[in-house]
Amino acid sequence: MTAAAGEMGDGGERRRPITPLPRGAGTALWDAIRADLLDRIKRLEFAAGEQLPSEASLADGYGVNRMTVRRALAELARAGAVRTEHGVGSFVAPQPIRHRIDDGNISLLESMNSRGHAVRQEHQQVITHPDPAATGDQGVPGLAQLAGVGLSSPSELWTFPAFPGPLVEYRYKLLLDEVPWCRSFAVLPSQLVPEDWDRDKSVFNAVADAHDLQLRRDDRRFSALAADARDAALLDIAVGAPLLLLSGTNVDQHGRIVAYIVHRIRGDRAEYALHVPR
Amino acid sequence: MTAAAGEMGDGGERRRPITPLPRGAGTALWDAIRADLLDRIKRLEFAAGEQLPSEASLADGYGVNRMTVRRALAELARAGAVRTEHGVGSFVAPQPIRHRIDDGNISLLESMNSRGHAVRQEHQQVITHPDPAATGDQGVPGLAQLAGVGLSSPSELWTFPAFPGPLVEYRYKLLLDEVPWCRSFAVLPSQLVPEDWDRDKSVFNAVADAHDLQLRRDDRRFSALAADARDAALLDIAVGAPLLLLSGTNVDQHGRIVAYIVHRIRGDRAEYALHVPR
DNA sequence: TAGTGGTCTAGACCACTCA
DNA sequence: GAGTGGTCTAGACCACTAG
The missing domain is CATH 3.40.1410.10 (Chorismate lyase-like)
Incomplete structure (x- = not known):
């Protein structure tokens, strides 16, 4: 399987590719990435429970260092929007029902x-x-x-x-x-x-x-x-x-x-x- | 003022110098540093409201990179034990009275x-x-x-x-x-x-x-x-x-x-x- | 074994505060 | 201007999971 990160099966038609975000506009890069990922999750580009692209491919897509992506993901994980598993990947948290x-x-x-x-x-x-x-x-x-x-x-x-x-x-x-x-x-x-x-x-x-x-x-x-x-x-x-x-x-x-x-x-x-x- | 980081006025007699911690013992370095700092705060080595050593001098003392110290401080700040001010320093949070x-x-x-x-x-x-x-x-x-x-x-x-x-x-x-x-x-x-x-x-x-x-x-x-x-x-x-x-x-x-x-x-x-x- | 996330480093540059 | 924290990079190595 040579699947590129930007192409997946279900719901893929409405998925926008990960591209670099405008920089230096007052907000930190990691926060812009966090907001972008959260936005994509809310728009169901990434469905509940679905695996997100790897940190490396996200970093590649956004054109930033992996540490910057990690900061964004860590923030999302703390807020409960994303769940991260060591050695496996990051996943959209299943519907956060209270x-x-x-x-x-x-x-x-x-x-x-x-x-x-x-x-x-x-x-x-x-x-x-x-x-x-x-x-x-x-x-x-x-x-x-x-x-x-x-x-x-x-x-x-x-x-x-x-x-x-x-x-x-x-x-x-x-x-x-x-x-x-x-x-x-x-x-x-x-x-x-x-x-x-x-x-x-x-x-x-x-x-x-x-x-x-x-x-x-x-x-x-x-x-x-x-x-x-x-x-x-x-x-x-x-x-x-x-x-x-x-x-x-x-x-x-x-x-x-x-x-x-x-x-x-x-x-x-x-x-x-x-x-x-x- | 050429004050060394390890020497300060009040309460200094019971303050242990910051020295490198044992590494690789299962816990992450940042977590060991977090625990060490919290321990010092609880032992009143750093009094409530007092300014902590700068990130640079902490990194120097612990013998680690500044990013590692920052991770520890960020965790303490989230937990409410420490308050950080951009351009000023990190401070022990005043008595966290609920x-x-x-x-x-x-x-x-x-x-x-x-x-x-x-x-x-x-x-x-x-x-x-x-x-x-x-x-x-x-x-x-x-x-x-x-x-x-x-x-x-x-x-x-x-x-x-x-x-x-x-x-x-x-x-x-x-x-x-x-x-x-x-x-x-x-x-x-x-x-x-x-x-x-x-x-x-x-x-x-x-x-x-x-x-x-x-x-x-x-x-x-x-x-x-x-x-x-x-x-x-x-x-x-x-x-x-x-x-x-x-x-x-x-x-x-x-x-x-x-x-x-x-x-x-x-x-x-x-x-x-x-x-x-x- | 390949791919993933977790940790850590050395260094750079910027933004902020204060004397 | 000196000192502080905030951001970001490039790269390394490790730990974990899965096929």
Whole structure:
């Protein structure tokens, strides 16, 4: 196959060849290329999921250095418009549908399931922490960083006055239609989690059932942060891509704190909707 | 002044000199440098607000090319740890305090004011749009992009069934303690906005007062996206920095839609807190 | 093995800020 | 004008993926 970069099968008739852009007009070359590529994607010259020309051929087409093209592609990848695979190529991101999270359910897993989505939970790690009261700590070390810095005063974070003893921290991720969707952390008092909990289901429901508790969300905090290397690897996104940070507390019917939760949700795939019933 | 890069006045006694890092150990050089700089910032070797060594001297110290240092600094800037000024230098970002937005107030301006913050509103633009019903449009063109793509079905967006006629779109930004904090868009029916509205105050309050309406939030939608060039310029952040996207609807006591609002809030400076009263 | 993206270099020139 | 960051180049080498 000697296929030239500018000629392809489907939709090729409306595809314009990549040609050099006007230079030095106030905007950087990489930004002009970024805009041009985004424009072509929006015009469906490159269909969703389709592979873009290689960096080398793009650089050749635009008449620029490969590093300049890379800068443009990196920016598009961060914005979620393009997905890049090492050794394979760059692809137009499949329709960046933002799945709506409706408020009300105790767990994100349940929220999505109740909307008929194919949601799956994949456990990364289970960590047991000693009783924070006994060690004099303020709670689970290192977890505050995951929730962003300075989100709350330390004293009110990560302790369970009503349920002393060791804690369990669950690290897992949610996949929606097999697409990584969010990286989550949950901290609960160890004593509350039943032994026979089905790992495919929500731990919060298991706790509620085992102890006859009615759990509800006490508060939520929303912010945004950049994906770090770990987020990027787990969620299949670029380093620096925007994440919706959602942290919250679950309490039971007596107002006792039962769980702390932190979700790091792909910004390009999620929207959290809150309707005020009046 | 012949000051060597490794020697400075305040806090210098605990500052380690910049020396080459071990190479090729699985992680990229730029990432190792990023981590090293972040570590030094956290250890207060570089105090908040302090100027970092120049890119050239960092490259010299680490024994790498300047581009490698730039990659590290760019990543730190996106994450909000560092702020870079063209022609001046790079600085440790002043304490990245996330100001909490408490839910309940109709306007973000009022939310922050009620917490005793020095908030100021800076108007960028006022745009009048023709009656969407008359032109057959679905509302305000271009605004959907600002709210992110696919946030809602178009039919329910940007139209005011109860208040026909032209629309006004306000583009403004909020500053908190004179630091750019969020870029906002509000769309209202033109007929509702009083002529004598004091531009320093909330337009929503002006509308409520003028027509004796009780406004409340009907819904909110949260997501995250990357700052574009315009965001970056207005909010004084790096392109690609994470923004908290908050869009919502205001209705009056009869349930009539009175305003659509979109906020693009700096992720490093804001946290939206929601407390469920039970 | 060929083709792709990821990293890094050495150097050039420009744009901006400030003394 | 000196010093800073911003852009861009030409080229090298490596790591990864696929046929």
